Amino acid sequence: MGPLKDGDPRRCGPYTLLARFGGSAGAVRYLARGDDATTVLVAVAPAALAELPAFRRRFAAEARTARRLAGEWVPRPLEVAVGAPPLWTATPYEPALTLGEAVALAGPLPERAVRVLGAGLAETLARVHATGAVLHGLAPGTVLLAADGPRLTAFGALGAAESAEAREGGHLSVRLGYLTPEQAAGHEPGPPSDVFVLGLLLAYAATGTPPLPDAASIADADPDLGAVSGELRPLIGRCLAKSPGDRPAAGRVAAVLAPQGAAALAGGGWLPDRLAGALDEQAARVAALDAPLTGTAPEDLDGRTVRVGRQTRREPAPGGPGTARPPEVLLPPAPPATAPAPPVPAPLSAPAPAPAPGLTRRGLFTGLAAGVTGAVLGGGGVLAFASGDADQPRTDARPVARPRPAVPGVPPRPHWAYVHPAAGGGALNAAVWRERTLVLTSGAHTAAVDLATGRRLWQRADAPSGRPALTAGGRLLVVGAGGLRSLSPEDGTAGAPMPLAGGLRPAAVAGQAGDVVWFTGTAAARTYLVAYDAARGEELWRVQVPNGRPPHIPAYEVLALRPDTLVVRQDPRSLTAAQVKAAKGLAIFYAHDRATGARRWFRPFGGALPGGAVSGDASGRLYAAVAGALHAFDTGTRRPLWRLAGGGPFGRAEVRGGTLYAADRSQTVYAVDPATGRARWRRGTEAAAGGDVPGVTVSTSGRTLLAADGSQVTAFGAGDGRRLWKFQDAGVRAPGGADISAPYIALAAGTGTVVVRRDRTFYALPVE
Numbered sequence: 097m098g099p100l101k102d103g104d105p106r107r108c109g110p111y112t113l114l115a116r117f118g119g120s121a122g123a124v125r126y127l128a129r130g131d132d133a134t135t136v137l138v139a140v141a142p143a144a145l146a147e148l149p150a151f152r153r154r155f156a157a158e159a160r161t162a163r164r165l166a167g168e169w170v171p172r173p174l175e176v177a178v179g180a181p182p183l184w185t186a187t188p189y190e191p192a193l194t195l196g197e198a199v200a201l202a203g204p205l206p207e208r209a210v211r212v213l214g215a216g217l218a219e220t221l222a223r224v225h226a227t228g229a230v231l232h233g234l235a236p237g238t239v240l241l242a243a244d245g246p247r248l249t250a251f252g253a254l255g256a257a258e259s260a261e262a263r264e265g266g267h268l269s270v271r272l273g274y275l276t277p278e279q280a281a282g283h284e285p286g287p288p289s290d291v292f293v294l295g296l297l298l299a300y301a302a303t304g305t306p307p308l309p310d311a312a313s314i315a316d317a318d319p320d321l322g323a324v325s326g327e328l329r330p331l332i333g334r335c336l337a338k339s340p341g342d343r344p345a346a347g348r349v350a351a352v353l354a355p356q357g358a359a360a361l362a363g364g365g366w367l368p369d370r371l372a373g374a375l376d377e378q379a380a381r382v383a384a385l386d387a388p389l390t391g392t393a394p395e396d397l398d399g400r401t402v403r404v405g406r407q408t409r410r411e412p413a414p415g416g417p418g419t420a421r422p423p424e425v426l427l428p429p430a431p432p433a434t435a436p437a438p439p440v441p442a443p444l445s446a447p448a449p450a451p452a453p454g455l456t457r458r459g460l461f462t463g464l465a466a467g468v469t470g471a472v473l474g475g476g477g478v479l480a481f482a483s484g485d486a487d488q489p490r491t492d493a494r495p496v497a498r499p500r501p502a503v504p505g506v507p508p509r510p511h512w513a514y515v516h517p518a519a520g521g522g523a524l525n526a527a528v529w530r531e532r533t534l535v536l537t538s539g540a541h542t543a544a545v546d547l548a549t550g551r552r553l554w555q556r557a558d559a560p561s562g563r564p565a566l567t568a569g570g571r572l573l574v575v576g577a578g579g580l581r582s583l584s585p586e587d588g589t590a591g592a593p594m595p596l597a598g599g600l601r602p603a604a605v606a607g608q609a610g611d612v613v614w615f616t617g618t619a620a621a622r623t624y625l626v627a628y629d630a631a632r633g634e635e636l637w638r639v640q641v642p643n644g645r646p647p648h649i650p651a652y653e654v655l656a657l658r659p660d661t662l663v664v665r666q667d668p669r670s671l672t673a674a675q676v677k678a679a680k681g682l683a684i685f686y687a688h689d690r691a692t693g694a695r696r697w698f699r700p701f702g703g704a705l706p707g708g709a710v711s712g713d714a715s716g717r718l719y720a721a722v723a724g725a726l727h728a729f730d731t732g733t734r735r736p737l738w739r740l741a742g743g744g745p746f747g748r749a750e751v752r753g754g755t756l757y758a759a760d761r762s763q764t765v766y767a768v769d770p771a772t773g774r775a776r777w778r779r780g781t782e783a784a785a786g787g788d789v790p791g792v793t794v795s796t797s798g799r800t801l802l803a804a805d806g807s808q809v810t811a812f813g814a815g816d817g818r819r820l821w822k823f824q825d826a827g828v829r830a831p832g833g834a835d836i837s838a839p840y841i842a843l844a845a846g847t848g849t850v851v852v853r854r855d856r857t858f859y860a861l862p863v864e
Contacts, residue, residue, distance in 0.1 A: 113138060141155055155178060222345070243367070280314060294346070539560050540557065621643075644666075659690075744762045809823040
C-alpha cells in the first residue's frame with residue numbers, strides 16, 4: 097500500500113480513492129471508499145492506454161469475463177466503467193497478499209496451502225476450459241491469497257501482462273510474463289497451456305523457486321521438482337509435461353488436490369501464521385485510513401512482476417530468427433475515429449469474430465516465441481493488438497451482455513436461457529456434472545447442456561434414464577434399462593454396463609459418497625440394496641431387502657451417514673400393505689453397516705410419515721418435518737434432539753457450512769444451528785402463504801441461499817438472511833399459450849452460478 101501520486105485520480109464514480117494498492121501493466125489498483133463507507137478496490141486503466149480503441153475493447157472484454165466468472169475464487173465486480181476514459185472497475189476489498197508477496201515474506205507454502213491454492217485456481221480454470229477457451233490470466237501478481245482461499249484477479253492477456261504500451265499507428269503492444277512449450281514451438285495455446293502455467297505457479301509456491309527458470313528450459317529441459325513434497329510432485333510434473341496432451345484437465349487437478357473441494361480444505365484456516373498475521377495487519381492499516389494517502393513514501397511490493405527465474409535468453413537456432421528480443425508482432429492499426437463502433441453482441445448470441453487480416457494465429461504465436469527473454473515464470477513474449485482484434489483470447493463462451501452495475505434488490509441478468517424440447521419419456525430430471533454440464537435425463541433420452549454457454553452439446557436416445565444422472569469416480573453415470581452405465585461428457589457415447597454378478601439389474605440410485613454408489617436392484621425375483629465402487633468398477637456388497645408392492649421395485653434414499661452406518665428410507669409408493677400396517681402408518685428407517693451392508697436396526701423416528709420431508713447430514717443427524725414443526729434426531733442414540741415450530745408444514749432441510757436451512761408453507765425461511773436448533777435468522781419470501789413449501793438450495797460457495805416455490809425464486813444472504821433479489825419468468829409468452837403450473841427449482845451449478853428451472857426452461861443466474 098502506497099500514497100497517491102500526482103496525476104492519480106481522486107474519485108471514480110461513487111468511490112473516493114485513498115491509496116495505491118499494486119496493480120498490473122493494464123491497470124493500477126487503488127483502495128477506495130464508497131459513499132456508503134464500503135471499502136473497495138478500484139482498478140483504473142492508464143490514461144495513455146485508455147485512449148487506444150484496442151485497449152478499450154480488451155479492457156471491456158476482460159471486465160465482462162470477470163463478471164461471468166464471479167463467484168468463490170473470483171471477486172464480484174461492483175461497478176464497471178468501460179464506455180470511455182477513464183476506464184475502471186470496482187470490486188470488494190478483502191485483505192489479501194499476492195502469491196509473489198507471500199513467498200517473499202514467508203518462503204515456500206506448506207503442502208496444505210499449495211493444495212488449496214491449486215484446487216481453487218483449477219476449479220476456476222475448469223469452468224473456463226469447459227468452453228474450450230483459454231484464460232491467459234495466471235501469474236504470481238494476479239493470484240491473491242485471502243483468509244478463506246485464493247483469488248484470481250486477471251482474466252486475459254492484458255490483466256496478466258508484464259508490460260503494455262502504445263505504439264505508433266494506434267497499436268497496443270502487450271508483453272506476457274510466461275511461455276509454454278507449445279508457444280515456444282510456434283503453436284497457439286489451448287486449455288492445457290493454462291494447466292502448464294498452473295504447474296509453474298504451484299512449483300513456485302511449494303519451493304520458492306521456478307522449476308523451469310528460462311525459455312530454453314521451458315522448451316527443452318525437465319522441471320526441477322526435487323524440493324516439491326512427494327505427494328504433490330507427480331501431479332505438478334504432469335502439469336508441466338511438454339506435450340499438451342499429456343497434461344491433466346483442470347478439473348482433474350482440482351479433484352486430486354482437494355477431493356472435497358478447495359473451500360472445504362481451506363476451512364479453519366489454510367495460511368501459515370506469518371501470512372495470516374500479515375493479512376490482519378493489512379486489514380488494520382486499511383481500516384485506519386480516513387483520508388487519501390499522499391507523499392513520496394516508497395510503495396510496498398505489489399507482486400506485479402515477481403521475478404522467479406534468471407534473466408537468461410534462449411539463443412536462436414542456426415538459421416532461425418537472429419533477434420535477441422521477441423519481435424513486436426503488430427496487427428493492422430485501429431480504424432479512424434469516425435468509423436462506427438462495433439456493435440455489442442446481442443445477449444443470446446455470441447458469434448465468433450472473423451480473423452484479423454494479414455496475420456494468422458500461428459504467425460502471432462510463432463513471433464511470440466522467437467528469442468524470448470526470461471520473465472515472470474521463466475519465459476515471456478509480446479502480443480500486439482489493434483481495434484477490432486480478432487485474436488482476443490476467449491476466456492468464456494457465454495453470450496456477452498452489456499456490463500451494468502448491480503442494482504440492490506433486482507435479480508441479476510441470466511447468463512443464458514435454454515428450453516428443452518418436449519419428447520415424451522415421462523419426467524425430465526436435471527443434474528449437474530462437475531460444474532461443467534447440465535445433464536437432462538428422461539425415459540426417452542439423455543441430453544447435455546454446456547453450463548458456460550447454455551448450448552446443447554448432445555442428445556442420445558441410446559442411454560435413456562428415468563433417474564437423475566450422478567457423478568462418481570470422476571464419471572458421468574446413468575441408471576436405465578441397460579444397467580449402470582457411464583457416458584462420455586463430450587458426446588454422450590455410452591459405455592458398456594458396469595459389471596454386476598448374478599444378472600443383477602439396477603433399478604434406482606439411493607445415494608452416493610465419493611466413489612461409492614448405493615442403489616437397489618433385482619435378480620431372480622429378489623430385491624437387493626447394493627454398494628458399488630464406481631471408480632474401480634467393483635461391487636462392495638449386496639443385501640436382500642423386501643420386495644415392494646407390485647409393480648413397483650423398492651427405491652431407497654440414503655438420508656444420513658455415520659462413519660460406520662448409513663440410514664435409508666424406502667419410498668412410500670413401493671411399501672406393501674403389510675409394511676404399512678406393521679409400521680402403524682409411520683415411516684420406517686433402516687440402518688446398514690457401511691462396510692458389510694448388514695442391517696443394524698430399523699425403527700420410526702417420532703411422527704415422521706412415509707412421504708414426509710426428511711433429510712440428514714454427515715454427523716448422522718436426521719431432520720424430519722412432522723405436524724408443522726421440524727424435528728432433529730440423533731441416529732446413533734436414536735433420541736430426539738430439538739424441535740423447531742413453524743407456520744405450517746416444513747420442506748426438506750439442507751445443511752451447509754455448519755448451518756441448517758429449511759422453509760415452511762408460511763413462506764418463512766429458517767437458518768438454525770443443526771446441533772441445537774437455535775435460530776440464527778428467519779425471513780419471509782413475501783410470496784403468498786399457503787402455496788408450495790419452498791425448496792432450499794445453497795450455492796456452491798455457501799454464500800447464497802435460494803428458496804424456490806411455485807411462484808418465484810428468492811435469494812438470501814446465507815450468513816445473515818438479507819434478502820437479495822427475487823426471480824420470476826413470464827411463462828409461455830405466445831398469445832393464447834397455456835399457463836405453466838410447474839414450480840421453480842434451483843440447482844447449485846458451480847462457483848458463481850445457479851441454474852433455475854421451471855418445467856423445461858432453464859436459466860443460469862450469477863450468484864455469490
